[in-house]
Amino acid sequence: MFTDQAHAQTQALWDASKRHPFITQLQAGTLPAATFRYYLIQDHHYLHEFGKLHDLAADQSHDPRVVNQLRAGAASLRDGEIAVRQTFFDRLNITPAEVAAVTAAPTCYAYISHIYRALLTAGPAGAVAGLLPCYWLYAEIGQALAGTGSPVPIYQSWIDTYNADDYTGAMHDQLALANYVATPANTDALLAIFKKSSWYELQFWQMALDQEDWSITDANAASAFSRH
Numbered sequence: 001m002f003t004d005q006a007h008a009q010t011q012a013l014w015d016a017s018k019r020h021p022f023i024t025q026l027q028a029g030t031l032p033a034a035t036f037r038y039y040l041i042q043d044h045h046y047l048h049e050f051g052k053l054h055d056l057a058a059d060q061s062h063d064p065r066v067v068n069q070l071r072a073g074a075a076s077l078r079d080g081e082i083a084v085r086q087t088f089f090d091r092l093n094i095t096p097a098e099v100a101a102v103t104a105a106p107t108c109y110a111y112i113s114h115i116y117r118a119l120l121t122a123g124p125a126g127a128v129a130g131l132l133p134c135y136w137l138y139a140e141i142g143q144a145l146a147g148t149g150s151p152v153p154i155y156q157s158w159i160d161t162y163n164a165d166d167y168t169g170a171m172h173d174q175l176a177l178a179n180y181v182a183t184p185a186n187t188d189a190l191l192a193i194f195k196k197s198s199w200y201e202l203q204f205w206q207m208a209l210d211q212e213d214w215s216i217t218d219a220n221a222a223s224a225f226s227r228h
């Protein structure tokens with residue numbers, strides 16, 4: 001099955017996500033509030049594009065099963081994930097003006113762009129493969145963290161989001177859809193797309209720890225010089 005192959009090939013990347021300092025600090029309660037705030041605002045941009053990508057992929061498919069599931073995914077994302085985030089924003093006093101003033105950071109931008117490219121080059125099946133690690137990895141992380149939880153209430157709420165039954169239900173639907181759209185002809189391309197999304201999931205945590213932005217620092221200016 002496609003999902004068995006995908007899981008086997010991304011084990012090391014997923015393990016690195018599960019052990020990433022962002023996750024271990026979130027669980028221990030030592031993650032700085034500013035880091036979590038930054039993550040939520042970047043994730044807001046990500047989720048907005050994530051929902052749009054479901055609709056764009058549905059627009060390109062002629063298969064009713066694919067169309068219906070992607071449209072349902074876009075709708076439940078609007079009602080679920082994005083709505084949940086609003087309560088987080090309220091609790092942390094993140095205002096719409098603040099969100100609007102921040103653009104997607106390089107890693108967030110690259111991750112989103114990767115999924116757009118997957119849709120362009122491999123069609124709706126490519127988008128499904130590119131979107132899948134997002135559903136699946138977060139379910140695994142939610143499950144792993146649920147055992148001990150976090151002493152910080154808002155971090156515990158974040159964990160609860162991904163360990164909820166309705167959430168794991170959506171994840172299983174997405175796994176089934178990926179296996180449905182995978183064929184012998186497109187499997188290699190879909191695996192490559194899935195792996196890159198898994199890589200970007202790992203980088204997304206690091207982006208938050210670094211509070212990455214588009215400014216030119218001495219470090220990236222120097223490395224740009226040494227390359228050219």
Ligand SMILES: Cc1ncc(C[n+]2csc(CCO)c2C)c(N)n1
Pocket residue numbers: 043046047050076077080081133134135136138139167170201204
């Ligand atoms: C970078 C990033 N990756 C994955 C998720 C998790 N996620 C986003 S949409 C969705 C499906 C519907 O809830 C899930 C699980 C996230 N929030 N941010």
